[in-house]
Amino acid sequence: xxxNGAEFRVAVDLVVLTVxxxxxxxxxVRRGIPPYRGRWALPGGFVLPDEDLPAAAARELAxxxxxxxxxxHLEQLATYGRPAxxxxxxxxxxxxxxxxxxxxxxVAGSDAAAARWVPRARIGALAFDHARILADGVERARAKLExxxxxxxxxxxxxxxxxxxxVYESVWGRPLDARNFHRKVTGTPGxxxxxxxxxxxxxxxxxxxxRRGPAALLHPPMLRDRGDPAADTV
Amino acid sequence: xxxNGAEFRVAVDLVVLTVxxxxxxxxxVRRGIPPYRGRWALPGGFVLPDEDLPAAAARELAxxxxxxxxxxHLEQLATYGRPAxxxxxxxxxxxxxxxxxxxxxxVAGSDAAAARWVPRARIGALAFDHARILADGVERARAKLExxxxxxxxxxxxxxxxxxxxVYESVWGRPLDARNFHRKVTGTPGxxxxxxxxxxxxxxxxxxxxRRGPAALLHPPMLRDRGDPAADTV
DNA sequence: ACTAATTATCGTCACTACGACGAAAATTGG
DNA sequence: CCAATTTTCGTCGTAGTGACGATAATTAGT
Numbered sequence: 001x002x003x004n005g006a007e008f009r010v011a012v013d014l015v016v017l018t019v020x021x022x023x024x025x026x027x028x029v030r031r032g033i034p035p036y037r038g039r040w041a042l043p044g045g046f047v048l049p050d051e052d053l054p055a056a057a058a059r060e061l062a063x064x065x066x067x068x069x070x071x072x073h074l075e076q077l078a079t080y081g082r083p084a085x086x087x088x089x090x091x092x093x094x095x096x097x098x099x100x101x102x103x104x105x106x107v108a109g110s111d112a113a114a115a116r117w118v119p120r121a122r123i124g125a126l127a128f129d130h131a132r133i134l135a136d137g138v139e140r141a142r143a144k145l146e147x148x149x150x151x152x153x154x155x156x157x158x159x160x161x162x163x164x165x166x167v168y169e170s171v172w173g174r175p176l177d178a179r180n181f182h183r184k185v186t187g188t189p190g191x192x193x194x195x196x197x198x199x200x201x202x203x204x205x206x207x208x209x210x211r212r213g214p215a216a217l218l219h220p221p222m223l224r225d226r227g228d229p230a231a232d233t234v
Numbered sequence: 235x236x237x238n239g240a241e242f243r244v245a246v247d248l249v250v251l252t253v254x255x256x257x258x259x260x261x262x263v264r265r266g267i268p269p270y271r272g273r274w275a276l277p278g279g280f281v282l283p284d285e286d287l288p289a290a291a292a293r294e295l296a297x298x299x300x301x302x303x304x305x306x307h308l309e310q311l312a313t314y315g316r317p318a319x320x321x322x323x324x325x326x327x328x329x330x331x332x333x334x335x336x337x338x339x340x341v342a343g344s345d346a347a348a349a350r351w352v353p354r355a356r357i358g359a360l361a362f363d364h365a366r367i368l369a370d371g372v373e374r375a376r377a378k379l380e381x382x383x384x385x386x387x388x389x390x391x392x393x394x395x396x397x398x399x400x401v402y403e404s405v406w407g408r409p410l411d412a413r414n415f416h417r418k419v420t421g422t423p424g425x426x427x428x429x430x431x432x433x434x435x436x437x438x439x440x441x442x443x444x445r446r447g448p449a450a451l452l453h454p455p456m457l458r459d460r461g462d463p464a465a466d467t468v
Numbered sequence: 469a470c471t472a473a474t475t476a477t478c479g480t481c482a483c484t485a486c487g488a489c490g491a492a493a494a495t496t497g498g
Numbered sequence: 499c500c501a502a503t504t505t506t507c508g509t510c511g512t513a514g515t516g517a518c519g520a521t522a523a524t525t526a527g528t
Contacts, residue, residue, distance in 0.1 A: 005280030009239030010315070010326050046239030049324065053315040079313040079328050081244065081287040090283065092244050092326065094313050162475070180516065182477065187514095204475025205523035220514070223454065396504075414487065416506065421485095438504025439494035454485070 008081075009091045012056045013044035013130065015077060015137030016065070016098040018117065019154045019170045025117040026134060027064065028126075035087045036127030042134065043115065044093065057096035064115055065100070072100040073153035077137050085129050093128075097137045099153040142171055147221035149191050152212040160199050160207035161185055164192070172224050184222055190215025242315075243325045246290045247278035247364065249311060249371030250299070250332040252351065253388045253404045259351040260368060261298065262360075269321045270361030276368065277349065278327065291330035298349055299334070306334040307387035311371050319363050327362075331371045333387040376405055381455035383425050386446040394433050394441035395419055398426070406458050418456055424449025 016027035028040045043064040047056040057074060074096055081092040126134065144150045151167045152159070165181045185191055192210035199207045250261035262274040277298040281290040291308060308330055315326040360368065378384045379402060386393070388401045399415045419425055426444035433441045 005243030005245060005325070006283035007241040008244045008281075008326075010242045010244070011239060047242075047315070049240035050317050052317060053313065053326075076312055078310055079287065081281070081328070083284050083286060091239070092242075092287075092328075094315070094326075160476085177516070177518085178476075179478080179518080183479095184515085186477095200524085202475070203473080203525055205477075207476055220457065221455075223515095394505090411487075411489085412505075413489080413507080417508095418486085420506090434495085436504070437496055437502080439506075441505060457486095 006090070009089065010047045011044055011091055011093045012047060012053065012060055013042045013080075013093045013095045013133055014057060014060055014064070014098055015042060015095060015134055016061065016100060017137065017141055017154075017171075018100045018102050019167050020102050020117055020119070022166055022170055024120045024138070024170050024173075026120055026123060027115060028118050028123070029064065029115045031127055039125065039127040040118070040123070041127035042095075042130045047094075053094055054096075057094075057098075061096075061098055072098060073150060074098045077133070077140060080129055080133060082129065093133075095133045095137065097140055099141060099150065101154055101156045103156060138171075142224070145171055146223055147218050149212060149215055149218060152192070155212075158195055158197065158209045158211060160209060161192075162207055164210075168222075174224070188215070188218055188222075189213075191218060240324070243323065244281045245278055245325055245327045246281060246287065246294055247276045247314075247327045247329045247367060248291060248294055248298070248332055249276060249329060249368055250295065250334060251371065251375055251388075251405075252334045252336050253401050254336050254351055254353070256400060256404055258354045258372070258404050258407075260354055260357060261349060262352050262357070263298065263349045265361055273359065273361040274352070274357070275361035276329075276364045281328075287328055288330075291328075291332075295330075295332055306332060307384060308332045311367070311374060314363055314367060316363065327367075329367045329371065331374055333375060333384065335388055335390045372405075376458070379405055380457055381452050383446060383449055383452060386426070392429055392431065392443045392445060394443060395426075396441055398444075402456075408458070422449070422452055422456075423447075425452060 014027070018025050018027075027043060029043050031037055031039050031041050043060060045056075045060050045063075047053065051059070053076070054074070057076075061074065077095040077097040079092060079094045083090060085091065085093070120138065123134070125131070141150075145168055151164055151171070154167045154171075155163055161182050162178070164185060165176055165178060168181070169175055190213040193213045195209045195211055197209040199209055248261070252259050252261075261277060263277045265271055265273050265275050277294060279290075279294050279297075281287065285293070287310070288308070291310075295308065311329040311331040313326060313328045317324060319325065319327070354372065357368070359365070375384075385398055385401045385405070388405075389397055395416050396412070398419060399410055399412060402415070403409055424447040427447045429443045429445055431443040433443055
């Protein structure tokens with residue numbers, strides 16, 4: 001045990017995901033200052049002296065998206081602290097994963113430079129070790145769709161089974177059978193509850209609307225086939 | 235985004251688990267200095283100025299157990315940073331989860347005060363927020379037994395199906411059917427591979443010996459019933 | 469208005485996996 | 499030699515799933 005610790009700065013970085021136009025998109029900001037000036041990076045910033053970690057993550061999320069309400073989902077992802085990960089010095093970054101519905105288009109930088117939704121397939125080099133953090137975040141999201149009703153965090157409060165299926169397909173990167181998916185979602189207790197309304201205006205038969213159900217875990221889980229590791233277009 | 239971060243100290247704390255005598259046990263140390271002097275705590279310490287986080291965790295684990303080799307399992311758990319969690323000041327702790335076979339009895343403090351395996355059911359109040367960290371670690375271990383071959387990390391290199399079942403029963407806190415467990419373990423591709431040897435000396439029929447197989451994930455997972463939330467004797 | 473295309477929803481069927489349990493094999497302890 | 503114990507192999511009924519057929523309810527096109 002070391003008696004006295006060295007001094008570090010602590011940051012939070014956010015992996016903010018949404019589903020737009022049938023693909024997984026990530027919220028990125030373009031850095032306006034060195035290091036990595038001009039490079040795309042995950043939104044984030046330093047933790048304030050008396051600020052709790054989840055509060056810091058929520059604050060950064062609100063600053064970057066203009067969203068404050070309890071919509072979506074926010075959870076701690078992992079912590080990254082390689083000594084050389086930040087050229088400014090020893091910075092330990094606690095990464096958070098946020099899942100949001102598409103609607104709240106990021107208010108282009110209330111603070112930082114331009115913030116944009118970037119489809120995951122078109123992301124190039126990122127600043128710092130953010131590529132790794134992003135990869136970990138996407139994998140976490142993919143895994144959690146299996147055994148939690150978290151996919152609903154990508155949807156507005158009311159949604160259709162088809163919209164929920166689009167979330168799964170976008171995040172997992174593979175098509176699902178609409179009929180089996182419908183059976184699974186409506187048959188798993190507590191996953192979704194019907195609101196009574198219907199969703200007119202679409203092309204085909206109007207779909208019933210649902211809200212997120214009370215279940216915290218899906219039983220049994222909805223397993224993705226890992227036999228054929230999804231063609232992951234990075 | 236905040237321009238300059240405040241200064242923090244960064245620690246690693248370890249949730250070290252093993253299975254002894256059919257129960258889950260946790261490695262604890264008795265604090266020799268304030269704060270919480272005399273209280274039991276998770277082993278841990280400050281990260282060195284140029285040390286990577288996994289390296290710090292591995293170092294503390296080696297210091298506390300005398301174990302250096304690649305036996306067992308070590309993974310990052312979560313990070314705890316409540317402003318008031320340490321009376322000495324702002325300390326952010328990155329917790330790691332370690333799973334070890336029973337054999338390496340902790341060398342009673344090469345550095346800290348007494349280190350001991352404590353059965354989980356007999357743990358009282360812990361220092362800092364270590365009770366919460368421990369609870370998170372146990373839940374992580376429980377969950378990972380479902381979909382990974384991680385239970386083998388609690389076993390020596392060669393083990394029997396019965397020993398592996400004891401691990402599951404100890405960690406989950408509920409009995410499993412020996413016949414169905416045997417079918418599942420030997421039938422899941424890559425979970426375990428037979429070594430050819432047998433385990434004489436026990437009471438009943440000698441059991442075949444196995445090694446950990448190449449699989450990283452179990453397909454399909456071995457789900458614990460969550461219907462009846464394990465009588466968790468805390 | 470009628471038809472084609474489209475999407476949602478309901479059903480069927482075969483197969484896998486699992487829980488509950490029987491039974492045989494192979495040992496130790498008395 | 500017998501009882502107890504533990505391992506290992508089977509059996510049976512049921513739940514869950516993938517593949518896919520069929521029907522319902524709408525929009526787009528002619």
